[in-house]
Amino acid sequence: MANLHLQTVDLIKRFGGLTATDKLSLEIERGELHAIIGPNGAGKTTLIAQLTGELAPDSGRIHFDGEDITDLPVHTRSGRGLARSFQITNIMPDFTSLENVALAIQAHAGHSYRFWKNARKDTRLTEPAQGFIDMVGIGDRAHVQATNLSHGEQRQLEIAMALATKPSMLLLDEPMAGTGPDESARMVDLLRRLKESHTILLIEHDMDVVFALADRITVLVYGRAIASGKPEEIRVNPEVKAAYLGDQDGGHA
């Protein structure tokens, strides 16, 4: 068996009559960038929510680093090294960029029942936080309130926060959503660098990005994986073409 980093076994999630995840068995190898594509409503975000623990699956198991994490709460999974970014920008709006990232570091620097020392001036938090902000390319925006960042900068901040939790694996839910061409070029650049050091599960609508970056691709339709394989295999897979890529010629879904 290959060196599996994350694995789902027969994962099922239903919302009333709708099956959002349908007996899904995924295998993500250590170090790969695995993209999940599929039309709207295919259950991609629902899948991420189950992987992070925000939603409990109806049945099936999730293994991470060889251990069953199906019943662990969200914050514990973060502690194990699983980090996510959100499809809809999700930050602490009334904190500065630096404080947002510093909080992510604080979350993994022991308990926070420390009531007296000023954490805003704690260089053990602020220095590495600045490092992550520099890494994603918004270093000069460290002291700007997150709500005042541009959309693209907020997406970058999201990644910095995810990285600050020292994850071994990143779950990125449409990191390009709503970004302009410049910003998305920068994001692709960043993902290419992150790929060197992290296992990445990427959900993305931009097919050019997916086919350029992914080591393997899984195609999700109505919660079911209809195909999984290398980009070149997926590109020519007739079932995928019919169900998803259609006549759009690999453009935006």
Add this chain to the structure above:
Amino acid sequence: MARLRIVLLIGLLASLALVPPIATWLDEPFYIVLFSRMLILAIGAIGLNLVMGYGGMVSFGHAAFVGIGAYMVGIGSFHSIEDGIDWMASGFFQLPAAIFVSAFFALIIGAISLRTKGVYFIMITLAFSQMLYFVAVGVEIYGADDGLSLYGRSEFAGLLDLNSDSAMYYVNFVTLGICLYAVHRIINSRFGLAIQGARSNERRMQAIGFPTFPYRLAGFVISGVICGIAGFLLANQTDFVSPDMMHWTRSGDLIIMVVLGGMGTLFGPLVGAVAFLLVEEILSSITISWQLYFGPLLILVVLFARGGIDGLLRPRQRADG
């Protein structure tokens, strides 16, 4: 603007420090009592502000903790005379009792209430405080709804005499100072950032690895303890405890003080408590239907000064007090 705010705050603290000598000079000792009440309610509002302003948990039941703190003084005083248990008259028993019992109830009420959010949280904290109110109303031995008059104020073994209004005033003033400084430290600490992060975006805080519930609960307990201390002082100040101290309208008063002064700012609750009692005092000396005018005034503050009085004076709302 920012400098004006600091000057005004220092001016406020300095004037508060000078209240007893000025009131004595004017031969109006009543003002010492009035301002003492302001300081005590400000401490209660500071406690509430920690969960409401910084933690985003709108508790409609914090008067219960004030009442618990007050009853520890009343009950201690009662047994010291009725049953001859001398040590129960001591502040060294009553104050820790006020702290621990309010902490205990805050822990239980918080552990249950914090599983809910928004309106449900408001309602469940209200329900708990009303429950304690009716318990107090029902306990015959402690005067039921008539309350208890103290046989004497808390005794601190001759180290501290609370029996003069001035001494009581300065005890309140120093306690207020300690609470302000403690909250200032807390909100800038790792713990403080954790609960403010949970207010800002709880889902995200969990995603980056914070178990938000125990932190919020700890904040709720600290806040309850601060209110318990306010209750300890309030009982000594008024020489009297009654269920009315826990009534939901008292919890509402605390919320109004926090909102009026500025939610989530360090000095907001103090400013709010002073403004609340001053306006009450002035309006009620003009007309008996003073609440008729107080209501619209509040609405104006909420509509036009979202950050409360303190918010009017600062350029931009920041969460660092």
